[in-house]
Amino acid sequence: MMSEYTDEKFVPEKNRYAETLSEFIKCKTISDERFFDKTEFDKFLSFIKGRFPLVFEKGEYKDFNGGIMIKIDGKSHDEPLVLMSHYDVVQENGKWSFDAWSGKVENGVVYGRGAVDTKGSLAAIFESVESLLNEGFAFSNDLYIISSSREEIAGADVPDMVKYLADNGVKPKLVIDEGGGIVDPPVPGVSGKCAMIGMIERSSARVVVEFTNKDGKNAAANMAEFIEKTQKKVFGRRDFGPVNTAMFNAMKPKMNGAMKFVFSNLCVFKPLLIKLLPKVNKSAASLLGATVAFVTPSDKENLDLPSNAIRIVARISGNYYNKIDDLVDEFTAFAKEFGAETKVVSKRETPAPEPLDSDGFRFVKNVAECVFPGVTVAPFCVLGGTDARHFIGKSQSVIRFAPIYMNNQQFSSFHNKDENISVDSVADAVRFYREAIKRFNNTTK
Template structure:
């Protein structure tokens, strides 16, 4: 017994030694901030140019509603007027009705181009909520140190900042060695099929492969990673796919005074409950795992010990992540029942009941795998399973061991030296997914620092960007283009 106890103690000591050694060797993956190149910008003038663009209600066509064609025409005219060097020196190719591709030729045609993206369309304001905005949603007001209006964050702020950076670089006589492509879609909020998808197809037809792609995506947030006090610049290296399963049950109909033991609605309800009670398995992998690889070394020792030894502690970490909706979405294909239809009258039995369950597909899972999961869990021949609307597979996970990643990480640290840079998984969709296959370095990042409460402004009320924050975004794009093209 004593010998067994000693062996157990020895095993514990060896395990503790391994854990501590790995934690002590868990070194930082953040580059030392370098000094950014000099860059001159009139922040107030840049803010005014953004404000003018926000006044144009560029809504893409959606669900029977036509696009605001006149607003898109006005926006393109506005960009020509306010960024004259861009339009004089870059090749401009309209794509579809509202999108545009710019080419800034490099001096070395043997180098792969870099692509920088954004989108010109915005989401509509929910009718009846306009009065709840501090400033009218399409006012483009500049007040209290902010530029207010729909699109300030998503995504005219990015587009205008990119154009400001290129205009300034052209004014300084900058000539990139590597060709720069600017792709601005006009329908990202409704899938990007006529904009980004068409531009990606055009590049494929031309035989173009890209050094890297940079689109909207993660931002700099404080307090999002436990144990990390510094703002974290979240760079999306992948995004989830999507599929909506349609569940339909046929019933006999008739008067509700003589119901069967279970109506079509009852059968369907049980199926939905089963799906909610048995979600797809959670896994810490891809962009979500890479996030902790990059921020783990910056944590206090106790947490560093955990993340340096995920071979042992991963089940514990996953359990913690699945406890909250925001982090649960990062580690599993999520299940969301969103629509339910039954009878048209309270005293009529439904002859047909229908539900829609939306799944956001984790990289590594597939759309077909999700549908197989639905059929297996529901396990009821009375429930017919189909697919509703748009579907997409999850994107590949972009690499973080390439020169393109190093350029992006270094650029962020030059302009925002206080920020830690880390990859992560985007749970929403961006236009970047259409460029899968053109580069293994597809990144999603918006150079803006937000507080947690600001996230509700995305697609919500009081969308705004600070004047100084917007100026920093312009400086970032200028620095990034210098680093990526020279």
Template sequence: MTPAERLAALVRIPTVSDPAVRDEAAFAAFRERLGELYPLVHERLERRVVDGGTLHLVWRGGPAAPIVLLAHHDVVPVTDQPWREDPFGGRVEGGVLHGRGALDDKGPLVAVLEAVERLLAEGVVPAGDVHVVSGHDEEVRGGGARAVAAALAAEGVRPLLVLDEGGAVVEGVVPGVRGPLAMIGLGEKGVATVRLTTRSAGGHASVPPRGQATVRLARALTRIEARPFPARTNPAVAAMAAALRPRLRRPVAAVLGARAAAPALGPLLGLLGGVPGALVRTTVAVTRLAAGTATNVLAAEATAVLNVRIAPGDDLEGVTERLARVIGDPSVTVEAEGEDPSPLSRAAGPAWDRMTAALAASHPEALPVPYVMVQASDARHFTGLGGDVYRFMPFAITAEELAAIHGADERVRIAALDAAIAFHRALLAEG
């Protein structure tokens, strides 16, 4: 079988992480199929199943510092999405493999396992231990990867680097910059769920009072939208600007390279909004609203749920306090739970050099560019082990392919899969 055929076989197993439809038999079948597809990996690596389904494979090597490679195998649902293909068909045509998980995150898992299987067949022994971790509940922010990280900490494992999903090799994402960019996440934003609640007496809707719960909640939401969190230059954004200089025209490159320009970079990106704005500020999205029980009854309670992505430099406590100040209404309670941003890894040093050397082997035209990942990943659980933690999947993907992650018609080009295998082969053979 080819790597694409093996990935297709895994895509066909619907390991959907949704409590309403989760099929544990599918997850068990997935683990069994991995053993069939990668016999040397399962014969020669230590195999552990953690927290009910997360796989932890250990390839013992020499005395050098270990590395940890993460790639979860659970996927998001496909319900109510207008797929043109069978999302679990794994069809390959025209050099493209179609199906849920092709990129997020079974494709990266296959890239890792293909590299390990080939190196085992060649008799290669890694310079240090290699830990391959495949979470079974990443998409629902479960505890599988967290349990593995805790076990590694208890064993005193201190990796040189940890690598998980994140940025990719892309083009056209930065205005005015030509050529492929390898966007490598140095950290990720924190994630919080904030609940706003306000109450009133209720009663018959024919006599509505002033200051209804729904109105006060609406006022709170409009105040939050009118006063976004400030945009700031964080170290990862400054490193990103420095990395982009070789691909920028001289006047722009000179401006970005000036020390005096650094404080203004964050506010400038904030004005652009969208992805650039999300890199430099804490963002707030209203994701759920609830109020009332009938069309002719005043709502006694109104609630809103906010998804907040916390930028480096902010924390959960400060975010909660600022939201309460902006709302300015003591009748609206603000309750929050979540995690602070992860520490930022270095865009220099042995781990970074090993990453960029592997990238030069697999994607020689790509410029390594550090950034802050705005999504959450299992990597956040491994930041306490020491070493550098990066978020990067070595796949060249288009804007359309990126948009299909978590959406309809997720797919991966076979050439991109082959290059990702080459990246991991170079990464593991290094040292």
């Protein structure tokens, strides 16, 4: 595997990238049916066709009910590379300090919904491919650009694309989707930025919980007590598992003395860490075991609600050593102790993890270390779900990594208010995708 950076002469066009992402954000591509506006999706598609003429001239474009698939032909069709990032977004929420759909560019930062999730990385994918085509780059392998218009609502466009590829005998060598990123130290006691490479996703379930005023029981009081005790309860079991263990091992060189001592003797300290880490870091609870979060039911989930009842929705998230069926059963039994009735709306099991020694992980790790020198590259478990899961078993490797640096505020703006990203981060992502494409086409025969 090449270790030298091959793209020294490339000069990023930062002003252009800022304009591209700004226009992406101005397209209000909300996939939630309550706010869906097809004209906004059409506006986005019209913009990219004009913005990236070579991609659409040289590539074969297919529309999957708004989902985008573009194939750039290479000399070989056997082991293509797939670059993914969705272009639908969630509705703005909370009180923003700026217009969520303005796409404002100020002081080297692009502001608006989708900047982080995931129009920033999608802009970088398109810009990288357009620039390589403009240079006359010869692709030795096919390249696919895939972008969902329904990722936020677990829509059918990417599953349909995966089926289309499989039906036509296409099995990618590597899929790179969103899920990971470049962040400030994710745990205390670690110094420097970390490039988090997603190897596995969490399982999930959505359960409607209903409380009723009957037999002298107060529904609101029961719900409040149930929520409070659920937040304190541990469902399933907590453990490090191979991915989390590998993550902390990768970070050990950047740990302070005490942290390094503890994680160098994990067999001794593991039971204590499993108890303490979730108390000092909210993300640790998600890394080590199952979590339950409560949200307001949708209009559909509140249909036929009895006048003497109230409902809340539980979002259960697990990992690969807690089966989602077992977690749902345990949660349902616990809810019944408070007189609640439950209904499972949806559930999804954890897909198979990417092997820690896979060619795909090594490839992405090497590119990240080259493009982002000094950054610690670590495997990790993605805390949410991505479209990448549909490629499990249909691609040789499936990696979840958007090469975008996010500071703590930007990271917290994911599905939250005041979403923004720096233009420099987008430029670095362009460099990453260019380097990945060039290396892939030089090393894959």
